[in-house]
Amino acid sequence: MTVAAHAAKELRRTPLFDVHIQRGGKMVDFAGWSLAVEYPTGIVAEHKQCRATAAVFDVSHMGQLLLKGDNPARALEALVPSALEGLKPGKARYSVLTNDAGGILDDLIISNTGDELFLVVNAATRERDIRHLASRLPSLDIVELADRALLAIQGPASPQVVAEMMPGAPALNFMETMAVEVLGVKCRVSRLGYTGEDGFELSVPATHAADIGLALLDNELIRPAGLGARDTLRLEAGLCLYGQDLDESTSPVEAQLSWVIQKRRREEGGFPGARRILGELSEGPKRKLVGLRPQGRAPARHGVEITSPTGEAIGAVTSGGFSPTLGAPISIGYVSSAYAEPGSEVGLRVRHQLLPAIVTELRFVPHRYKR
């Protein structure tokens, strides 16, 4: 077998790098950042920890931006298909930046802090996003918060874990956000995440990130989890990974993200790629992102061809692996709409073999958000 050589490239470090090392994190290159893929407990244990009690993830590689100026919500509506003018202070919304062809440039969380919009974007796309926002929204001031870390506290015990440090946070509902003071510094806590579980994301000054991370880990209900568990958790929850399940060719309708397009935007349009996206909303897309349950034990990963039962190409797997919750392989991928109905029988071409699989809903485990 092949074992990756030690990384020679100079990688960016998050403010929690030393904490990862102390905890025995196995560090890997992720979008140019040195991040822990797992700790000595391993991906499966970290995954189960998050589903059963709580886990904390360092997601400081993600881009944090502020949009300031005259009505930034109205301005940003020119670049996303979601309604932002109706987004009340203290509320957050998931959306996508679309291109003029109706493809997706990035997916992101947009929060209304009261005075400005707070955006969290993907690490690999943050520079392109900033250029895109700056060139298309010249009236706004776009501030990258490069001196802030981001911690995701996820799992059913998350409210207990954060209550001591942030007494107001457990009162938030899913997709709500508030300013808080933690260890004497100003932070922002939002009730959302990328695991399908209840949880919080905490934006903190880099200078205090390690202290806050260690204070969280004092609680025995929570343990650190790495990028490996983050990926298996989000895949089970049917949550898309940009660059894999979403890209500049996939539309939000194909990706089963039509729910990000609120009624007013469907009626008014006025966002990049509206012609294709509104057309797909009324006529139906040619392909759809679906869940797949391989019938054997072999995982079908990114790039595997999806076929009709007789072997005719109908799509491709975009993410796949092993589900610790189900104890079985799971995948998601795009298929021709004729095969998108749950229960459809399809094939997966894994290493010259055609393995049978069943189309399912995109989410393999129920979401457990606090509504």
Add this chain to the structure above:
Amino acid sequence: MPTYFSDAHEWITPKDDGALMGITAYAAEALGEVVYLELKEAGFRFNKGDVIGIIESVKVASEIYAPLGGEIVQANSAPVENPGLLNESPEGDAWLYKIKITDETGLSGLMNPETYQTFIATGDRT
């Protein structure tokens, strides 16, 4: 009988009635939790460097390369049925194949335990 090691992280122990082979503890650790194993059947003949199996962990899919030429006498069903055994006992109960070595010179290209330890520590096998 001594155990030999390949630079693709397989071990092989010649015995009177053939040789046992598997993946090393270092390889199992690097893979992480193994969830799927696919092996060739008895009678399969292979040359050095051929793919003779697939290991998938939660993280990654990896091919098993033949450390020398031979023929499979027996594939071990235990780690196929319980892939986690490869993490628990990669150099013991989770051996992969009993093989007949057809390429005796192949052993001379492999490493002894001390050289392999240096190899995994430094990437250097001299």
